[in-house]
Amino acid sequence: MIYNTVKTTLRQSVMLAGFRSSPAFVAAFGVLLITVIGLFTAPYIGMADNGDFFRNIYSNGLYFSQPDYDSQYFGYFVKQFGIYQYYNENGATLASSQSLFISLAIGLNKLLFSSTVFDIRFQAAIYTLLYAAAVYLLVEAITCRMTRKQGMLCALLAIFVFGDTGYTAYFNSFYSESIVLIMMLYVFAAWLLLYRKRYNDYFLLALFVISGLLLTTSKQQNAPVGIILAGLGIMLFWVRKDRIFRVMTVISLVLLFAAGIGTYLNISKEFVNINQYHAMTRGVLKDSANPETSLKSFGINEQYAILKNNIYYEQYGTVDVNSPILEQDFYSKYGFVSILKYYLANPDQFSSILDVAAQSAFSIKPAAMGNYEQSAGKEFRAQSHFFALYSLLKGILAPKTFGFILLWMALVTGLYMPSFIKALKARDSRGMQRMALIVASMAVGLSGIMVSIIGAGDADISKHEFLFTLSFDLVSVLGLSGVIGRRVSGSSEPAAGMSANMPKVQKGVSI
Structure with a gap:
C-alpha cells in the first residue's frame, strides 16, 4: 500500500x-x-x-x-x-x-x-x-x-x-x-x-x-x-x-x-539632413568612379564632389552641414526616391553598395562600442565574450x-x-x-x-x-x-491538441 x-x-x-x-x-x-x-x-x-x-x-x-x-x-x-x-x-x-x-x-x-x-x-x-x-x-x-x-x-x-x-x-x-x-x-x-x-x-x-x-x-x-x-x-x-x-x-x-x-x-528635419548627407557622401559618392558625373545627374553643383566620404559629425568639416546654402543647393536636390532611381540606373554601383551592406548584415553587436564600465579595468572599447x-x-x-x-x-x-x-x-x-x-x-x-x-x-x-x-x-x-523535427516537407499537420510533452507524434508532418 x-x-x-x-x-x-x-x-x-x-x-x-x-x-x-x-x-x-x-x-x-x-x-x-x-x-x-x-x-x-x-x-x-x-x-x-x-x-x-x-x-x-x-x-x-x-x-x-x-x-x-x-x-x-x-x-x-x-x-x-x-x-x-x-x-x-x-x-x-x-x-x-x-x-x-x-x-x-x-x-x-x-x-x-x-x-x-x-x-x-x-x-x-x-x-x-x-x-x-x-x-x-x-x-x-x-x-x-x-x-x-x-x-x-x-x-x-x-x-x-x-x-x-x-x-x-x-x-x-x-x-x-x-x-x-x-x-x-x-x-x-x-x-x-x-x-x-x-x-x-x-x-x-x-x-x-x-x-x-x-x-x-x-x-x-x-x-x-x-x-x-x-x-x-x-x-x-x-x-x-x-x-x-x-x-x-x-x-x-x-x-x-x-x-x-x-x-x-x-x-524631424535634423535627422532628415543627417541621413540625407550620409546617403550622398557615404553612399552615392562613396563608390562612384566619377563623383562629379553622379552629382550632375541630381542637378547638384559638381564642386560638392569634395564631400565624398565625409561624415556629418566631423568637428572640422569641409562645409557647414547646417548652412542655408547647403539646404538650397544640396539637400533640396535629392531624396530617398531619387537615390533609389540612381542606383537602379547604375546597377554596378548598386551591387557594390549592397555587398558593402552584406558585410555588416550579420553583425549582431557593433564592434565600435565597448561593453564594460570604466571601473571594470578593461581597455577602451573592450568587448565582452x-x-x-x-x-x-x-x-x-x-x-x-x-x-x-x-x-x-x-x-x-x-x-x-x-x-x-x-x-x-x-x-x-x-x-x-x-x-x-x-x-x-x-x-x-x-x-x-x-x-x-x-x-x-x-x-x-x-x-x-x-x-x-x-x-x-x-x-x-x-x-x-x-x-x-524532420518535418519541413509539405505533409499534413498533426492534430492541434498534441503537445511537446507527448511521447509520440505523427512522422513526416509539416511544421
Missing part, C-alpha cells in the same frame, strides 16, 4: 516536473539565467554611448550626471544617470515607443532605488522579463507539435541564438534595438502561434498588433515595417470566419499601416555578399513552398500563415538593409542593419527547427 502510494506520488512529481520543464520553459529560463548573469552580475555588460543617447534621455527626464561622460563615448558602458528634479525644458527630439519603457523604468527606479539617480539596470530588468516571455512564446510555437526530445533540441538552439549577449547587451543601453529585438520576437511568435492554432486567436491578434505598433514606432528607420506587416498581414483576415475577428483584423492592419506612415512623416559564441561564429562564417542573402531567401522560400501550395489548394487559410510570416520577416529584414544604404549610405551601418540580422535568425531558427 505504502509502495503504491510512493510510486504514484513519484509519477505525479515526474509529470509535474515534465510540464514545468517543457521546451518553451527551458528556453525561456535558459535565456533569463544567462541574461541575468551577464547584465546584473559584475563585471556588468552593457553598451557604450555612440552619441545617440541624448535623443532618448533628455526628453524623458534624465541627464548625463558623470563629469567625464564625454571621454567615455564609444569606450565604456555607463549605468547611472541623473534624474531631473525640477522643470525639464528639453523637448522630444524624436517620437519613439521606447519612451514608454524608459518612463516605466524611471518610475520603478524611484520606487525601489532613488529619486535622483537612475540605474539603467531597472530598464534592463523590464526588458529581460519581456524578452524571456517572448522567447517562451516563440519556442512554444515552434515545438508545440514535436516530441519532447526534438523540442528540447530546439530549446537549446533558441538559447544558443537568442541568449547571446550580442543581443541582450542592448538592454543596458538607450539604443532602440532593445525594443526592436523584443517586439520582433513577439510579432513572429504571435503569428506563428496563430498558424499553429495555439492559444486564443483574439489574444494572439492583439499581441501581434500591439507588438507591431511598438516595433514600427520604436525608431524612424522602422517606418516600412508597419506597412509590410499591414500588407502581408491581410492573410490573417481569412484565419477565422467570425465577423468580429475579421473586423478586428482590418482595424489592426489599418493601425499598423497608419503607424508606418506616421513614423515616416514624423521624422561571455555567451557570445553564436554572434562570433555568425560574424566570421556568414558569407559577406548580397548574393548569399538572395540565395538564403530562395532556399527558405523553396523549402516552405510545397506546404503553402498544398494549403492554398485545400483553401486552408490558417495553413497559409507560415509562408506569409516568413515572407513578411524576410521583407522586414530587407527593408532594414535598403533603408540603411539608400537612406544613409554606410554610416553606422552595422547597427542600422540590426533588423535584418534579427529577421535572419528568426527565420533560420524556424527552418533549423523544422530539420530537427
